[in-house]
Structures are given as C-alpha cells and as structure tokens.
Amino acid sequence: MLTWVALLALALFSGATFFAARRKALAAAGGKSVSLHSLPGYYGGYVALWVGVPAALLVLFAAAFGDRIEGAALRADMPAAIQAMTAPQQDVFFDDARAVAHGSQPSETVYEGGQKAALDAVAAKARGLEQLISYGAIAAAAVVALAGVFVAYPKIRPDFRARNRVEGWIAGLFIVCSVTAVLTTVGIVASLVWESWRFFQAVSPIDFLFGTEWNPQIAMRADQFASKGAFGAIPLFVGTFLIMAIAMLVAAPVGLFSAIYLSEYARPLTRSIVKPLMEILAGVPTVVYGFFAALTVGPLFRSAFNALGVQFIGGPLDGLGQYLSQVQNQMALVAGAVMGIMLIPFVSSLSDDIINAVPQSLRDGSLAMGATRSETVKKVVLPAALPGIMAAMLLAVSRAVGETMIVTMAAGLQAKTTINPLDTVTTVTVQIVTLLTGDQEFDSPKTLSAFGLGLTLFAVTLTLNVIALRIVQKYREQYD
Amino acid sequence: MTDAALPNSPYALRQIVEARLKARHAQEKRFRAYGLIAISIALAFLFLLVGRIVAQGWTTFVDYRVTVPVFVDPQRIHADDIPGSNFDLMIADQMLARLGTKDDDVGTKSSKIMQIVSNDLGFQLLKQVRDNPSLIGKTITVVGPVKADGALYFKGEMKRSTPEAERKLDNEQLTWLDKMKSTGLVSSGFNTSFLTKSDSTEPEQAGVLGAVVGSAMMLLVTGFLAIPIGVLAATYLEEFAPKNRWTDVVEVNINNLAAVPSIVYGLLGLAVFINWLHVPRSSPLVGGLVMALMALPTVIIATRSALKAVPPSIREAALGVGASKTQTVFHHVLPLAMPGVMTGAILSLAHALGETAPLLMIGMVSFVPGVPEGFTGAATVLPVQVFIWENASERAFHERTAGAIMVLLVFMIVMNMAAILLRRRFERRW
DSSP, X not given: OHHHHHHHHHHHHHHHHHHHHHHHHHHHTTTOGGGSSSOHHHHHHHHHHHHHHHHHHHHXXXXXXXXXXXXXXXXXXXXXXXXXXXXXXXXXXXXXHHHHHTTSOOOSOOOOTHHHHHHHHHHHHHHHHHHHHHHHHHHHHHHHHHHHHHHHGGGOOTTOOHHHHHHHHHHHHHHHHHHHHHHHHHHHHHHXXXXXXXXXXXXXXXXXXXXXXXXXXXXXXXXXXTOGGGBOOHHHHHHHHHHHHHHHHHHHHHHHHHHHIIIIIOOHHHHHHHHHHHHHHHXXXXXXXXXXXXXXIHHHHHHHHHHHHHHHTTSTTHHHHHHHTTOOSOOHHHHHHHHHHHXXXXXXXXXXXXXXXXXXXXXXXXXXXXXXXXXXIIIIIHHHHHHHHHHHHHHHHHHXXXXXXXXXXXXXXXXXXXXXXXSOOOOHHHHHHHHHSSOOOTTSHHHHHHHHXXXXXXXXXXXXXXXXXXXXXXXXXXXX | OOGGGSOSSHHHHHHHHHHHHHHHXXXXXXXXXXXXXXXXXXXXXXXXXXXXXXXXXXXXXXXXXXXXXXXXXXXXXXXXXGGGSOHHHHHHHHHXXXXXXXXOTTOHHHHHHHTTBOTHHHHHHHHHHHHOGGGTTSEEEEEXXXXXXXXXXXXXXXXXXXXXXXXXXXXXXXXXXXXXXXTTSEEEEEOOHHHHOOOOSSGGGOOSHHHHHHHHHHHHHHHHHHHHHHHHHXXXXXXXXXXXXXXXXXXXXXXXXXXXOHHHHHHHIIIIIIIITOOOTTOHHHHHHHHHHHHHHHHHHHHHHHHHHSOHHHHHHHHHTTOOHHHHIIIIIHHHHHHHHHXXXXXXXXXXXXXXXXXXXXXXXXOOOSSOOSTTSXXXXXXXXXXXXXXXXXXXXXXXXXXXXXXXXXHHHHHHHHHHHHHHHHOOOO
C-alpha cells in the first residue's frame, strides 16, 4: 500500500518536473522551439526520466526484497534461547515472530519462558526494522528524485542535446528487454542444473540414466537412502519413446498428406475453409485432448479390444484373447493416438509452409516434361522440401516428448519397460507432474528427481530443436 | 528403359504407352485420394472432439431446481442459536409431507430426501432467518438445485432399468423425483449458477466463475509483461541491433526458447519464482509471470515478422525528412506493424489461456472455492479447473468438466477470431 502511494507521488512529481523542464527549455529559447536542439518535450522527458526512474527502481527494490533483508537482519543476531533450537524450529520461530510483528496469524507452536520473551523481543525488532526499511526506502527515493532534479534541470539550455539523451534511455530499455529473453534461458538452465546437481549428489547420474527400476513414491527416510535403485529412469524413457512413436505414426502421414493436398491440389476455396479449421484444431488446449483421451478414446479402445478378445477366447489364439479382454483404459495407444491428432495440424502447417517455399518453376518444369501432379510431388517437390520436412518432423517429435497434459490424463503411472502399445506406460512429463503436484518439501530426492527428469527433457528437446534449425538453415533457399 | 526393349510397330508402342498412362493416372488418383483422406481424418477428429465435448457438456447448462415454500416452524428453530438449528431436516420433512409420506423414527426418509436435494436450500434458509429473525413462523419460498444424482436421473443418465443396487438412488427416491417434477416442485431451466458460482465440492453447486476470473487476472499479468517486453525486444533486434555474435546468440536463443516444453517453464517458475523469490504460490501473479516467459518468444517472433513486412521505403522517407532512428521506429514503423504485432500477441495470450502443465507445478491445482482475492491470493484457472474436475470421482463432475471445456473453447475461439479479423481488417500489401 505504502509502495503504491510512494510510486503515485513519484509519478506526479516526475510529471511536474516534465512540464517545468519543458517550460524552461522554451523560455530559454525565447518561446520559439525552432532554436532548440530538440523538441521541447524531449527536455521535459530528460528531466522526468532522471527524477522518476532511479527513485522508482529503488522503491520497487525495497518492496520486493525488504522482506528478505528484514529476515536476514533478524537472524544476524539471534537470542541465546533461540540458538539452542534446531534449524527447522528456528525457521518456524522467525516466521512466527514476523507474523506477530505484522499482525498476521502465527503458527500454533507454543513458546515458553525465555523463548516467549525472545519472540516478543524479535517481534518488536521486526516491527522496527520493517518501518525502517519501508520509510528508509521512501526517504532514499525522495533524495534520489531531488538529486535527479538538481543534476538534470540545470543542464537545460537551447543547445543541450536532449533528444539524444532520451534516446539513450530508450536504448537502455531495449537492451534490458532483449536480455530478458536470454535471462529466461539462463534461469531455466541454472535452476534445472542446480536442483539436478543436488539430486545427483544423492543418486548417481549413471543409476539415474541407466537404472531400470523407477519407484520414487516409496517413502524414504534420510537413512534409508540406500535404495538408490528406485531412481532408474529407463522405463520412463521407453514409455516416452513408445508414446512419441505412436503419435508420430498418426501425425506424420496424416499431417504430411494433408499438407500436400492443401498446397498442391486444393482449390483456393477449399484451402480457405480447411486452413482455419486446422488452426482451430491446433488451438485446442492440450487439457481438452487429455479429457477426450481419458473419457472418450480410452473407453472406446478398451471396449473394442475387449470385444475382440472375447472372440478369440477358447480358439487357437486363446492367450491373446485373454490378454485383449483385460486391456485397461490407460494404454499407451490411447495417449499416443490422441497426441498424434494433436500434432496433425502442427506437422501439416509446418510442411505446408515448406512445400509452398519450393519454387513454382520446379513444378512447372516437371509438369511441362509430362509428369503428372503426383509424380511432380513425389519426384520433385518432396525431394526439394525434404530437409524442411525432416526438420518439421523433428520439431513434432520434440513436442511429443515434451507434451504433458494428454499423457498425464490418459497414460498411467506405472513405470514399465515395454514396447507393447496396449500396456500401461508412464512418461517423463507425467512423472514430473506427479512428483511436483501438491505439497512437497524441497529436500527429498523424490522431489528433486523431477528436476533431473526436467534437465533430461530439456536437453533432449533442445538437441532436437537445434538439429532441426540447423537442417533448415543449411538447406534453405537451395533452389532459389 | 532401352530402345531395344521397345516394340517396332507404332501400334504396339502406343498400346504400351496408353497402358502406362492409365496406370499413372490411376496412381495420380490414388495419391490425390490419400490427401483427401488425410484431410478428412483430421477434420473428422476435430468434429468428433468438439461433438463429443458438446454432447457430454451441454447438459451442464440445464439445471433442475427445487422451488419449495418452507414454513419456518418456530418449534424447530432455536431462537437463541439459529445457526445450530437443523434447517435441512425441516425442509426435508416438509417436502416429505408434500410427497404424501412421513419420516420414520430414525430419519431414513429425510436423509433420503437430503440425498436428492442440495443443502444449498438449507443454507439459504439459514441466511434469511439469521438476517431477519422475524421470519420465524412465516412461510418462505426457497429455490435451490437438485443434487447431482437427481439431475443425472432427470437427464436420463441414470435409468430406472438399471438394477437398484447399481445406482446411487433407490426406487423410492426416483419415484419422489418423478412426483416432484409432475407437481411442479422441480423445474428446469438455463443453468446460470454454473457461470456465476465458483468451485465447490458439491457438483451441483460448482461453477466456473472463480476459474474465469483467475484466468483473466493471470492473462492480465502475462499481457502486461510479455507484450511490452516482447515488442521492445523484437524492435531492438530487428531495427537497432548490430549484427554481431551477441545478437546471433540472442536470436538462436529466442528460437530455441519457443520450442522448450511448457512443463520446463513450470520447473523454472517453481525453482526461481517460488523457491528463490518467494512469490506466493498458486497466485495469478506467479502464473502470469511463468506464462509471460512462455509467451515472450512467440510475441518476439510475431513482432519481428510484422516489422520485416514494413517496407524500407517508409524508414527511408522518415529518415530523409530528419527523423532520428528512434523517431522513425516509434512514429512510423511500429504503428504500421501494429496489426501484425497485436495478432501475434492475441494468439500468444490465447495459447497461455489454454496452457495447463506449468501451472500444476506452481501450485494452481488447489481447491479455491471463490473468486481470487487478488493478484497474490490463491486462484485457479480454467484449464486447471478442467483438470481438477476430470480427476474428481463423482460422475456428475464429468458433465461439469465438459461444460467448463465449452466455456474455455468459447474464449479460445473468440480470441482466435479476434486475431483473424484483425489480420484481415488491417492486413496491408505493400
């Protein structure tokens, strides 16, 4: 609340300096903006930026990190009664002290004697610190804003290059924004690597990558850490691969053939109807596909296989019949098929772009030699577009590997190393979701293993994308 | 084929060529048919998907409500402890009376009534009487939903033909329901409460309002962060940045970010925003932050292609009359690229609206029985609500899930239509 008031006041003050500076510039030029170096607004903007931005950053910094500064300062000198406590107890104690100080609900821990006194003392100190930090920040911001006035305002003269200075600020903003994208990557890599490193201290990477037993849900005490065999990710990789392969079996032919039809055969009218419909299919959220898989496709496939199985029972294929009649909803085939449907528009639109990028002259040449359209497509267009189509397929594989909701809702949780599409398998993404959904403490290898899986997933998808982009770059415009 | 293999007579040659031509044309037709089949498969799936969801979900928008005049019996209300009085039982008894029967000593029949009539009626009555104790001794009409199982019977999902032991309601309850309907105690209509209520443990009282508001708040955060940052970053890269190693790194980086699986963003949000920066869990703020990072590459890529489409002559003209580089970009190039930028922005927001996986990581799967209290309060969003309800064991929630998906799809379609219209309306060929 205080932060918002301070920011509002700052904005008003900075606005006022804008007009004052603008006026000063005009007055200095004798009221004719022609004799100024820049437009009058730039002089105003220059001062307003110096007044507003550093001070606002200061206020925001205090608001974002004041809490942590306060916590660190409180811990810096701990009362003796508290030093005797264990680390988690200390955490609770400091949370409680600050809850008391800020008038919110403390935990139900009971403090007695020296601890109670310490709680009150720390709470009083927290209150003081909070005030110090928030009012201190505002006072500092006021000083910075005034300093901005004193530095920037006197500089205003008709020959002052205000526009260039303001554009310097804008350039800074540009760079900050571009760096955000880089920082995202840094953040992803750093957080994955850091948490995985903690995980790999407990479980060796070899056991993780090549172990064949995945069972992290077993409750484990710290001393029971011997059961490292429970973190072997091979079954997850196999499951992910199986579902991806099924998905690609559906998506690759259907997507590619629709792209060929749309770009080579379809009339403009057909194209203008089908393309938006494909875009709708591409825009359907994955959770909807998951619902569709779990409640429509799953039961449908199950009953189909069960009915088929009943036919075989008692015949020469009795074993198969028995098996089929007991197939469950959550088979790899269901998740894979629905994921394939999801990928159709993705493959189709990427391939469509690539096929359209093949120069028309190649087609004309082929057709003029007497080839039919399909021969032109097969012998001329597709070979020319092949690198791009390969890249599109790799991108689709990458999406299939990283897809989460469909498998979470339609594939199972049992980690099995199998390539039987009628069996239940689990995937990397499903396990990440199950391990991290709900309450979790952040120190157990169970939770941290999700980051190990995440790192693997990130590495695999990144490799696929880099290869795909390389292929596209290397073979692009070969025919132009 | 060598010449030696060719027959000498022109007639025979012609026959061979014609036969081959026929085969080639047949092949052509087959190939074309493959394409058509592929497209039909894709579209058939689309219609099957939407059709199934509408078929499963439309009944959500029909509700069955009980309208019952209740005599607030002074003998059954503790005037000094109104919330302690059993309003549910009072309503049940009076309904039994209307159905021409009576409760037994152990209350079997009244609890059977409570299984088919929502406890929302009791809550309403309690609220009215508590606010206005003078109502005691008068007759008040309360309206509330039939419990989910009763509604399933009315909607034909629970059938009398099913053996009694296999359904949740017994024959007597079904007879009561029929009677209630024929006597006008139960009426049906458009289910407004699905759109005006939030999540609840009782299917008949659960609605999507909280999730819709949560989604809107999250998208607000996403839009306010991703659009300005993305547009400025793209403008910098396209118009200002020198072509050097550093900008190459940024470019490759953005292209790769666009293809990072969404769940990895969830891990990032969990590790950085929640564990390191202590942004409150399950809040629209943290959801919006994660989605903003996810949407950023899409916005950047869309903006760059929109900026590329603005012809250089515009820039040269502006520079020619003395504008600075920054003025050229902000006064001329960006405004002309705006339709393309907005289209990209809307599409990336639509994508963020439908995204679920990263939000599961950052705790948005919690049960939130109300509209979110603020950007730092607990919230849920539409796709996550779908996920939560899909996991619920009660059958009535399946219908709600499909209903929530319909609401979600309506929002998605509206956003996509807006993007398409924007593109058509302002698209300019230079």
